Amino acid sequence: MGDALLRTEGIYKDFGGVAVLKDINLEVNSGEILGIIGENGAGKSTLMKIVSGIYQPSSGRVLVDGKQVRIPDSIGARRLGISLVPQEFNLIRDLPVYNNVFLGSELLTKSGLLNKPAMRKRTGELLARLGVSIDPEARVEVMSSAEKQMVEICKALAFESRVLIMDEPTTMLTKYEIEILFRLVGELRKSGMSIIYISHKLKEVKALCDRVVVLRDGTIVHDGLTAEITALEMAQKMVGRELGSIFPPKNKPEDEIVFEARGIKVPGVLEDISFALRKGEILGLAGLVGAGRTELAETILGLRKKTSGEFIKHGSTLVVNEPADAVTAGISYLSEDRQGSGILTGFSVTRNVTLVSLGDYCKSFLRLIDKSSERTKVQGYVESFHIKTDNLEKRLENLSGGNQQKVSLAKSIDTAPDVLIVDEPTRGVDVSAKHEIYRLIADLVKGGISCIFISSELEEILGMCNRVIVLREGKFAGLVEGEAMTEEEIMFHATGVHEEEAS
Ligand SMILES: Nc1ncnc2c1ncn2[C@@H]1O[C@H](COP(=O)(O)OP(=O)(O)OP(=O)(O)O)[C@@H](O)[C@H]1O
Ligand SMILES: [Mg+2]
Missing domain, CATH: 3.40.50.300 (P-loop containing nucleotide triphosphate hydrolases)
Structure with missing residues (x-):
C-alpha cells in the first residue's frame, strides 16, 4: 500500500x-x-x-x-x-x-x-x-x-x-x-x-x-x-507465552486493627472520614478524580493539615507533621504522581530505591553506606520485579515508564513499612508486570503488612481488596464488602447514581 x-x-x-x-x-x-x-x-x-x-x-x-x-x-x-x-x-x-x-x-x-x-x-x-x-x-x-x-x-x-x-x-x-x-x-x-x-x-x-x-x-x-x-x-x-489468572488469592485479615482514621477533616477537601484497617488486610479506596483519595493519603503523611479528627496506629494517636514522621511510624506511600514526588529521574535506579531507606544501609560505626548490601538488595528488586535496566546505575529517565513505576514501588517497600499505601500502583505497567505487582502486594499482606489500595481501575480494586471504601467529593460515600463488592455498587457510591438512571 x-x-x-x-x-x-x-x-x-x-x-x-x-x-x-x-x-x-x-x-x-x-x-x-x-x-x-x-x-x-x-x-x-x-x-x-x-x-x-x-x-x-x-x-x-x-x-x-x-x-x-x-x-x-x-x-x-x-x-x-x-x-x-x-x-x-x-x-x-x-x-x-x-x-x-x-x-x-x-x-x-x-x-x-x-x-x-x-x-x-x-x-x-x-x-x-x-x-x-x-x-x-x-x-x-x-x-x-x-x-x-x-x-x-x-x-x-x-x-x-x-x-x-x-x-x-x-x-x-x-x-x-x-x-x-x-x-x-x-x-x-x-x-x-x-x-x-x-x-x-x-x-x-x-x-x-x-x-x-x-x-x-x-x-x-x-x-x-x-x-x-x-x-x-x-x-x-x-x-509470548500463556498467561494464568491475574489476581493472587486473597489473604484473610486478622481481627487486630493496625491503623484507624477517626473523623478526619481537612477544610474544603475531606469531611468526617473514618475507617479501620486490619492486620493483613487490603483496604480499597475508590472514587472519581477529585473524590479525595490521594488527598486522604496526603493527610495521613502529614502533607495536608487536618483541623479535626485523629489517626491511630496500634492503639495510640499518631503525630505526623511530615512524610519522614510517617516513615518512622512504619507508614509508606507509593505516590500516584511518580514524576512529581515519587522518584528523582536524574538519579540512578539504586539511588532511587534507597532514597528514603538509606539510613538502614549505614550500619557501621562510621555510618558509611554499606554499598554491597545496598547493591544486593536493589539487585533483588530488579530481579523479582523484572525491572528492565542494563545496570543498577542507569538513570531513571532512561528507563521506560512502566519500569520507572516498578522502581518507585521497590522504593516504597524498602523502608519495611507495616502500613503500605499504594496510589495507582499499576499505572502504566504491562500485564505481566501487573501480575508481579499484585503478587508482591499479596505476599506482603500475607506476611502481616496492611495495605491501603487506591486505584481508579475497578477491576484491580475488586480483584485485590478485602473491603472497599468509596469517597465522593471528599466525603465517605459507602463501604463495600463481601457479596456487594461489584463494579456497579462502587460506581453507584462514587457517582451517587445507579447506572441505569445515568443512561
Ligand atoms: N534515552 C534513552 N537512553 C537509554 N535507553 C533508553 C532511552 N529511552 C529509552 N530507552 C530504553 O529503551 C527501551 C524501550 O523503552 P520505551 O520507553 O520505548 O518502552 P515502552 O514500550 O514505551 O514501555 P512502557 O510500557 O513501560 O512505557 C527501554 O529498555 C528503555 O530503557
Ligand atoms: Mg512508554
Whole structure:
C-alpha cells in the first residue's frame, strides 16, 4: 500500500549500542485508530518519539503521504501534522495553561506580539470540548495529574493534526473522563484524523482501535484487526507465552486493627472520614478524580493539615507533621504522581530505591553506606520485579515508564513499612508486570503488612481488596464488602447514581 498517511521503513534505534527498535515497518492509514501495545520497555514510546521528532532513528526512514521526510524536532513534526501526547508530562509548572498549550508555536497579533486573548480563548474552547472545567489562566503546578493529562491532550489538539499520537493517555483518568476522551477520539476519526493509541488497558484497545500492532523486544510480532483478536490473545502475544489468572488469592485479615482514621477533616477537601484497617488486610479506596483519595493519603503523611479528627496506629494517636514522621511510624506511600514526588529521574535506579531507606544501609560505626548490601538488595528488586535496566546505575529517565513505576514501588517497600499505601500502583505497567505487582502486594499482606489500595481501575480494586471504601467529593460515600463488592455498587457510591438512571 503506497498511500499510507504515515509509514516507517526499516527503523532501527539503539541507545549506546543497545538495540531498542529493530526493523520497524509500520503503516498508519487515514482515518484509522491504530493501537500499539507491548510490555514495558518493548519500545512503544521510543517509536512514537521517532515519528514525532523527539528522537532520530539510527537507521531507516519515515514517510508521510509516500514521501520521505526528515523530522528534526517536535515543531517539525507538528508542521507535518503529527502531534504527540507524551507518556510523561512535558508541561512548564509555573506557566498558565494557555501558555503551555501554545508553547513554541505561540499565536501572534498582526504586529508580532503575543496574542494572549486569542490563545486564552482557543484554550478555553479546547478545554470545553474535552468537557473539563479548567481555567485557561490556571497554573499547571496546582493541577492534579488528571488535569495535567487533559492539558497535554489540549496541546496536541491546538494545531491541525493529521496524526494524533496518544501514549497511555488514560492512565491518569477515571471512567468518566475516559468516556469523554473516547467520544472525542471517535469524532476526530470521523473528521479524517488518524490516531495512534498506546495503552496497557487491552480492553480499551479492543473497544477503541480498528487495528492493533504488538511490539515485543523492539520488533513487531503482530499486526491485525482488533475485531479478529481477543484481549487475552493480545496479552499472550505481548509476553509470548500463556498467561494464568491475574489476581493472587486473597489473604484473610486478622481481627487486630493496625491503623484507624477517626473523623478526619481537612477544610474544603475531606469531611468526617473514618475507617479501620486490619492486620493483613487490603483496604480499597475508590472514587472519581477529585473524590479525595490521594488527598486522604496526603493527610495521613502529614502533607495536608487536618483541623479535626485523629489517626491511630496500634492503639495510640499518631503525630505526623511530615512524610519522614510517617516513615518512622512504619507508614509508606507509593505516590500516584511518580514524576512529581515519587522518584528523582536524574538519579540512578539504586539511588532511587534507597532514597528514603538509606539510613538502614549505614550500619557501621562510621555510618558509611554499606554499598554491597545496598547493591544486593536493589539487585533483588530488579530481579523479582523484572525491572528492565542494563545496570543498577542507569538513570531513571532512561528507563521506560512502566519500569520507572516498578522502581518507585521497590522504593516504597524498602523502608519495611507495616502500613503500605499504594496510589495507582499499576499505572502504566504491562500485564505481566501487573501480575508481579499484585503478587508482591499479596505476599506482603500475607506476611502481616496492611495495605491501603487506591486505584481508579475497578477491576484491580475488586480483584485485590478485602473491603472497599468509596469517597465522593471528599466525603465517605459507602463501604463495600463481601457479596456487594461489584463494579456497579462502587460506581453507584462514587457517582451517587445507579447506572441505569445515568443512561
Ligand atoms: N534515552 C534513552 N537512553 C537509554 N535507553 C533508553 C532511552 N529511552 C529509552 N530507552 C530504553 O529503551 C527501551 C524501550 O523503552 P520505551 O520507553 O520505548 O518502552 P515502552 O514500550 O514505551 O514501555 P512502557 O510500557 O513501560 O512505557 C527501554 O529498555 C528503555 O530503557
Ligand atoms: Mg512508554
